[in-house]
Amino acid sequence: MVYTVCIGSNEHPxxxxxxxxxxxxxxxxxxxxxxxxxxxxxxxxxxxxxxxQLARFSSELTRQEVCLCLKGIERExxxxxxxxxxxxxRLDIDLLACDGQVCRPDDWARDYVRRGLSELDRx
Numbered sequence: 472m473v474y475t476v477c478i479g480s481n482e483h484p485x486x487x488x489x490x491x492x493x494x495x496x497x498x499x500x501x502x503x504x505x506x507x508x509x510x511x512x513x514x515x516x517x518x519x520x521x522x523x524q525l526a527r528f529s530s531e532l533t534r535q536e537v538c539l540c541l542k543g544i545e546r547e548x549x550x551x552x553x554x555x556x557x558x559x560x561r562l563d564i565d566l567l568a569c570d571g572q573v574c575r576p577d578d579w580a581r582d583y584v585r586r587g588l589s590e591l592d593r594x
Contacts, residue, residue: 474499474537475527475568475588477578480561484522487548487562494544495526495564502528503594505587525567525587534569541566 478495480487488507495502505525530537541564548562566574573579 472531472534472570473527473529473568474534474566474570475525475591476541477523477525477563477565477567477584477587479521479523479563479565481521482561484520488522488524490548491544491562491564492524492526494547495528498540498544499528499530502526503591505590508583508586510581510583523583523587525584525591527591534566537569538566 476495478488478491480491484507492504503526507522507524509520509522511520532540545562545564565578567578567584568574578584
């Protein structure tokens with residue numbers, strides 16, 4: 472199956488996205504990444520920019536197994552549920568699509584996601 476994910480961070484984003492790329496590459500050999508892009512926060516009052524990046528990979532794992540792996544990587548990076556209230560996102564990895572089925576239609580429509588998808592299609 473082919474998976475597309477979005478990686479984001481607003482807390483030490485360079486280090487956290489580098490960590491995510493390393494761990495995702497270990498879990499999913501052959502993964503491809505779009506370039507990082509900074510975006511305005513969508514729902515937060517804090518005006519701290521987010522760094523975002525898309526990735527695409529193939530895996531024999533089920534959707535549920537992939538999601539468990541993604542959440543495990545978030546926890547390894549130190550993501551804590553209580554920080555969401557303080558609008559701190561060390562690392563967020565969302566599954567956008569699984570084998571052509573869009574999982575997060577609202578995210579899929581965002582400009583930075585469209586640019587990342589276009590870039591991944593060219594790789």
